[in-house]
Amino acid sequence: MTGNIMIVGVGGQGTLLASKLLGHVLLEQGYDVKVSEVHGMSQRGGSVVTYVRYGEKVASPVIDRGEADFIVSFELLEAARWLPYLKPQGQIVTSTQRLEPMPVITGAAEYPDRLVEKLRAAGAKVDALDCLALAERAGSAKAVNIVLMGRLSHYFGMDESLWLSAIEQVVPPKFLELNKRAFALGKNA
Template identity: 75%
Template structure:
């Protein structure tokens, strides 16, 4: 199988690391060769973060380059726009519609672009946008945005739900498992 590419993008502190860990676990359990690579530097502190997940029969490069991502999973809409040039032609964006102002916007040095979901669609990209924060809160915790997004991503994968649930169980603490399962299902069943 040709190597497939998933990019996970967001704002430091949103939980993208857990999402990539879970995806890595899932794909490994399906017998694929997997490579995961993270942004380096002060990635936790509210900065733009990106994680690359690549899988297939044999994966060489650990990074995803422009025009190569089969999926971009975005925790924040401006970050989906930032990484759009990395999407493969006919690739799929799965994005949270949440807006988080970056510091240059907060200080007034820059403007947050308007109508990004609409503009992303007009660019020709396939966009699945959903309000993950509300769904996560409905599941029981605003922190479950990452699991809502993975739930939605699972909609595009031909894998049994059991495999996803096993990886969820292996990567989240027992006491939050039920809440995260609910977040996963809410994500999977919403969207377009």
């Protein structure tokens, strides 16, 4: 069986570090792992998605509609955008942050209201938390990605030390303690 995790957000939010961390942890567990992302144009504040797949042998590098076990989202609208990619019994872990896209800023479109409720009404399990506030509590607004990974880890049976050693490998030493705090705040939220 292949496990499928999507990490979604807005270009510039730090989704790449989150997928790097997750990739490390899964590889360390002995899985075959594939992590896919699109570079280039979408980095400029557009909608971004990273696919993380793991299992005994992973074939396709991408996750398709109805296949994701988890969607980890940095932003509410992005969680809603990628909802069709979730398995009907899948889990969304999302920050409650709202970032308005340009069509909303210019008034050409509306940002849907009550998104968490609507995602739940559609049948998704939704774990929504204010990751920005938790990241700031840990010491930096930029640690949202690690807060989210901490929250995701809550759903896996893996040993916490695996996550912490992966954090040591992907973040610079001077930010290590901050990121460990962010991870714990997310996990225990």
